[in-house]
Amino acid sequence: MHPNALVDLTTELLRAILRLDAPADALVSAFFRQHRNLGPRERHALAETAYAVLRRRLFYQHFAQSGHGALERRLALLAWQGGEAVLRAAAGPHEQAWLAQVKAADVSALPEKLRHNLPDWLAGALKAALGDEFWPLVESLSQPAPLDLRVNVLKAKVEAVQAELGAAGVEAAPTPYSPWGLRVQGKPALNKLEVFTRGDVEVQDEGSQLLVLLTGAKRGEMVVDFCAGAGGKTLALGAAMRNTGRLYAFDVSGHRLDKLKPRLARSGLSNVYPAQIAHERDDRIKRLAGKVDRVLVDAPCSGLGTLRRNPDLKWRQSPQAVQELQAKQHAILASAARLLKSGGRLVYATCSVLPEENEQVAEAFTQAHRDFRVLPAVEALTQAKVPQAETLVSGDSLRLWPHRHATDGFFAAVWERT
Numbered sequence: 001m002h003p004n005a006l007v008d009l010t011t012e013l014l015r016a017i018l019r020l021d022a023p024a025d026a027l028v029s030a031f032f033r034q035h036r037n038l039g040p041r042e043r044h045a046l047a048e049t050a051y052a053v054l055r056r057r058l059f060y061q062h063f064a065q066s067g068h069g070a071l072e073r074r075l076a077l078l079a080w081q082g083g084e085a086v087l088r089a090a091a092g093p094h095e096q097a098w099l100a101q102v103k104a105a106d107v108s109a110l111p112e113k114l115r116h117n118l119p120d121w122l123a124g125a126l127k128a129a130l131g132d133e134f135w136p137l138v139e140s141l142s143q144p145a146p147l148d149l150r151v152n153v154l155k156a157k158v159e160a161v162q163a164e165l166g167a168a169g170v171e172a173a174p175t176p177y178s179p180w181g182l183r184v185q186g187k188p189a190l191n192k193l194e195v196f197t198r199g200d201v202e203v204q205d206e207g208s209q210l211l212v213l214l215t216g217a218k219r220g221e222m223v224v225d226f227c228a229g230a231g232g233k234t235l236a237l238g239a240a241m242r243n244t245g246r247l248y249a250f251d252v253s254g255h256r257l258d259k260l261k262p263r264l265a266r267s268g269l270s271n272v273y274p275a276q277i278a279h280e281r282d283d284r285i286k287r288l289a290g291k292v293d294r295v296l297v298d299a300p301c302s303g304l305g306t307l308r309r310n311p312d313l314k315w316r317q318s319p320q321a322v323q324e325l326q327a328k329q330h331a332i333l334a335s336a337a338r339l340l341k342s343g344g345r346l347v348y349a350t351c352s353v354l355p356e357e358n359e360q361v362a363e364a365f366t367q368a369h370r371d372f373r374v375l376p377a378v379e380a381l382t383q384a385k386v387p388q389a390e391t392l393v394s395g396d397s398l399r400l401w402p403h404r405h406a407t408d409g410f411f412a413a414v415w416e417r418t
């Protein structure tokens with residue numbers, strides 16, 4: 001495709017994404033379905049440019065005020081991720097001069113807001129939580145997330161998968177904390193590799209793997225993944241249980257649970273029972289009350305720990321939406337807790353970095369449920385043989401941050417029923 005046609009398409013994509021009325025990843029996928037002729041490099045240039053604009057929207061919009069032509073084209077040129085040669089061939093002489101002038105600007109002198117690229121309410125919350133670490137977090141959020149894999153320990157060993165990937169030209173190294181994880185260099189396409197189609201690996205952030213390790217799920221147990229979605233954590237739980245016992249995957253969204261089916265088929269698991277529930281107080285929960293060994297509540301949340309992957313969320317979330325989510329989180333956690341038998345373990349987790357969705361929900365639960373004892377996350381991680389467990393916690397909870405741990409931002413609290 002001619003470079004200018006590619007920049008025009010990027011301009012069109014940005015126009016759709018910057019309306020911020022739908023998730024960016026869904027819009028990018030829909031755009032690619034409409035433009036099936038695009039090759040992998042072209043798709044990469046389009047998607048990465050759009051994401052670069054979302055990550056530093058205020059910064060790019062500030063500089064795009066100068067120059068001529070459509071605003072989204074100026075944004076595409078400023079944030080271009082498809083190589084210098086394409087940019088040179090696409091931009092006219094006036095645009096080239098403008099780009100050179102903009103790129104020479106002293107970024108360090110810009111107002112703070114244009115350097116952190118966060119809405120005020122979120123910047124305030126993160127500064128309060130992190131103090132001096134706010135800027136290292138901002139820096140990490142301006143980068144794409146690494147590509148992590150979870151080895152399906154039911155079918156394969158980490159070293160063998162690493163060797164097989166290496167033979168296919170994909171460099172990967174064990175993740176620092178999760179004993180199941182491999183971190184891949186770059187972003188190679190993996191879904192055609194045999195190691196993937198055979199079900200030996202799934203793409204999963206190391207942080208998500210650690211949430212599953214916190215449950216301590218074992219052979220022969222009865223386990224519930226309460227908010228299973230497309231089953232990323234269900235698959236890890238099933239493998240940890242060595243395909244024995246009974247693992248219920250609940251979710252209110254049948255559409256999300258449907259996506260679990262092909263993944264289950266690949267995984268070789270036969271101990272998983274997916275079930276759509278109407279709401280958190282569904283009759284199914286009553287029937288299983290007091291019978292379950294482990295419950296994972298991977299609660300619906302703002303997703304603000306995943307800003308490296310979903311930078312649009314910072315512009316699409318609001319304090320009011322967070323409040324509504326908090327009410328839902330309290331309700332789901334309280335209902336899911338009823339499932340546990342005495343001695344059973346409950347894990348509440350989010351991919352949010354906000355105390356409102358994390359510590360506040362966990363503390364309210366602890367106060368209201370005297371029959372649940374807090375199990376310090378460091379103990380649960382150590383039992384699961386996670387190295388350097390003490391570096392992954394804050395107080396009694398797991399607290400993962402992109403700039404500290406190279407994972408998404410995650411929170412988890414753990415209790416045992418007395």
Ligand SMILES: C[S@@+](CC[C@H](N)C(=O)[O-])C[C@H]1O[C@@H](n2cnc3c(N)ncnc32)[C@H](O)[C@@H]1O
Binds near residue numbers: 234
């Ligand atoms: C963070 S996502 C789960 C991601 C999933 N565990 C994974 O690892 O891929 C939260 C899920 O909670 C589900 N959910 C929302 N309200 C719920 C409720 N009342 N009861 C159970 N699940 C609910 C959503 O449909 C969504 O799939």
